Amino acid sequence: MSRQIQEFYANVIDSVGDGVVVLDATGCITFLNPAAEELTGVSRKLAQGMAFATVFKGEELLLEMAAKTSETGMSISDHENIVLYRTGHPIPVSATTSPLMLASGERIGTILLLRDLTSIRELEEAVRTADRLAALGTLAAGLAHEIKNPLGGIKGAAQLLEKELPEDSELLDYTRIMIKETQRVNRIVEELLALTTPKKLQLSKVNLHQILGDILTLQKNGLGNREIAFQQKFDPSIPPILADEEQLTQLFLNLIKNAVEAVGENGQIRISSRILSDYTLTQKGERRQRMVAVEISDDGPGMSREQLDQLFTPFFTTKSRGTGLGLAICHKIVTEHRGLIKVASELGKGTAFTIMLPLIQ
Secondary structure: OOHHHHHHHHHHHHHOOOEEEEEEOOOEEEEEOHHHHHHHOOOHHHHOOOEHHHHOOOOHHHHHHHHHHHHHOOOEEEEEEEEEOOOOOOEEEEEEEEEEEOOOOOEEEEEEEEEEOHHHHHHHHHHHHHHHHHHHHHHHHHHHHHHHHHHHHHHHHHHHHHHHOOOOOOOHHHHHHHHHHHHHHHHHHHHHHHHHOOOOOOEEEEOHHHHHHHHHHHHHHOOOOOOEEEEEEOOOOOOOEEEEHHHHHHHHHHHHHHHHHHOOOOEEEEEEEEEEEEEEEOOOOOOOEEEEEEEEEEOOOOOOHHHHHOOOOOOOOOOOOOOOOHHHHHHHHHHHOOOEEEEEEOOOOOEEEEEEEEOOO
16 A cells, blocks of 8 residues: 555544544554544554553453454444543543454454544433423423412402501501512413423524623623623624524523622623534434534532532522522523533532524524
8 A cells, every 4th residue: 555545544534533543463552543532631642552451541341342352353332331531521432343454354453433422412411301391391381370270369369358458457568468479479380381381483683792792781780789700702703693582682691690699709700602513403404504602601609410410490499589490491492492501510610501502594
C-alpha cells in the first residue's frame, strides 16, 4: 500500500466521530483517533506502543472484551454497561471489539470502537420524564376539574356571607381570608389545567436575545437593595427561530426568577446562548435541523441528586412558598417546541439549566 493511500485511510479514521483504538497481535496500542483520545482522556503519542492492559487499567469490561476477541476472533459488543471516568466526568459509551484481519484471513490485531452515548441517554431520560409528566398530568387534570366545583361553592358562600355582615363586624376578616385562599387554590388549579391542556402554539419569528434581554431588564429593576451580578454571553450569529413568543417568555422568566431567588447577596447569574453542533433534530419527511441552546446558571446552593430526580414532578418544590408547578410547565413548553431541557446541579456549587430548541427559521 502506498504512503498516499495510507495517509488517506488514516485521515478517514481520524474524521470518524466514534472512537477507534487499534491493537496489534500482542495487545499493544498502535493507533487512536482523535475521538478516542477525547473519550478516554488518553494521548495518542503517549499510548502508542504501550500495552492496552496498562493504558486502560481499571476498565475491566474493555480489557475482557479485547482479550476475548484476540483469543477467539469473535466480535463482541456491549451497549449498556460501560462508563468511562478517565476524563474526570462519567461518559456512558457503547463498545465493540472486532478482529483486525488481512485479506488472507490472518488475524493481526483487534479494533476497539467506542461510541459516546451521552446524548442518547439524555434523550432517553427526556422521554421518561415526559411520560411520567403525562401520566401525572392526566391524574391532575381530573382532580382539578373535581376541585373547581366545590371551590366555586365555597367562594360564593363566603361572598354572600360577606354581604350580610355589617361593615364593622370582626367576622369580615375571616370571610376575606376565605375568599383570598379560595382564589389562591383556584390559581393552582388553573396552573394544573394549563399543564395538562394542549395549547396550539402561536408560531412566529422570535428573537431569543430580545426576550432574554427584556426579562433581565425587568429582573434587575426588581432587585431592590439586593446586589446580583448578571453575566450575558449571547452568540450574535443565532437568527430568529420559529416559536411561540409568549410561551418562551414564560419559560425563560420562570427559570431566571428561580435563579434570582436561589442566589444570595452578591450572587452571580450567567445567561448564554450558542448553536449546538452535537445535537440535531430529524423527523420523517424533514431535513436535519440543528439546535440552539440557552443556558441559565447560578452560583446558589445547588441541589442534591434526590432533588434533581424529582425536579420536574408536579408539586415538588425546594421553595418554602412554591406550588411545584413552575418547572413542570417549563418542561411542557420545551417539549411542545420539540426541544430538550437539561439540568446540572451540585450541592454548594450552583445550578445550570440548558434549554435546547430546534433552529427552525
